[in-house]
Amino acid sequence: MSELPEKQVKRLRALIQEAETNLAAAKELLISIVGEDDQVITPRSSTEEVSGKVIEGVFDGQMMLGPDGKNYPIPANYASKSKLVEGDILKLTIADDGSFIYKQIGPVERRQVIGTLVQHDGIYYVEASGREYRILLASVTYFRIEVGDQVTIIIPADNPDATWAAVEASL
Numbered sequence: 001m002s003e004l005p006e007k008q009v010k011r012l013r014a015l016i017q018e019a020e021t022n023l024a025a026a027k028e029l030l031i032s033i034v035g036e037d038d039q040v041i042t043p044r045s046s047t048e049e050v051s052g053k054v055i056e057g058v059f060d061g062q063m064m065l066g067p068d069g070k071n072y073p074i075p076a077n078y079a080s081k082s083k084l085v086e087g088d089i090l091k092l093t094i095a096d097d098g099s100f101i102y103k104q105i106g107p108v109e110r111r112q113v114i115g116t117l118v119q120h121d122g123i124y125y126v127e128a129s130g131r132e133y134r135i136l137l138a139s140v141t142y143f144r145i146e147v148g149d150q151v152t153i154i155i156p157a158d159n160p161d162a163t164w165a166a167v168e169a170s171l
Contacts, residue, residue: 020122052095056105059088061134061164064102066092074102076138083166085110087156109157112168117149126153126165133165143170 057064057072062079064072072092074084082104084090089106115128117140124140125132133153145151145167153165 017122052093055092055094057090057092059084059086059090061086061162062136064090064092072100076136077142078102080136080138080142080167083154083168085154085156085166086162086164087159108159110154111157112152112154114150114152114171117145117147117151119147126151126167128153128155128165134163135165135167139167143167145170 055064055066055068055072057066059074059079060071062074062076064074066072074090078084084104085108087108088104089108091103091105093101093103095101113128115126115133117135118125118127118132124135124137126135133155135153139145143151150171152168152171154168155165156162
């Protein structure tokens, strides 16, 4: 009979972990849609010509830091699929209709390393070369990777203090 409560506790822990992961995904998606200041972001194709305010900034792994010291939210799916790396230079055009159009204009030098996906408190990291690099939840879902999986990540070649990485591929 003692096995039944153990199984229930194990199942409850799994459900709580799943709920925390879903909550983190929902928060990241919300920030990618409305930003941290609740300004709606409508990404559009970067190939079309658009007039509006242009801001250049540096990607910090999750957001773009503008020259005005303001953080501009980057849609997580764009950052993940574009394999943006901490330190990349981005151009943000805030179109006359209020939409945000991002374009990578200055990629930093990169290097690839292989690591293992780990998770702490609902946040995903890749453990590689004796360090842990944070990765976007969008990368975890896009590449369908699970804790313990081996992945190739991209890190800035000239920034030993980088805390973020982009996922290149699941192995």
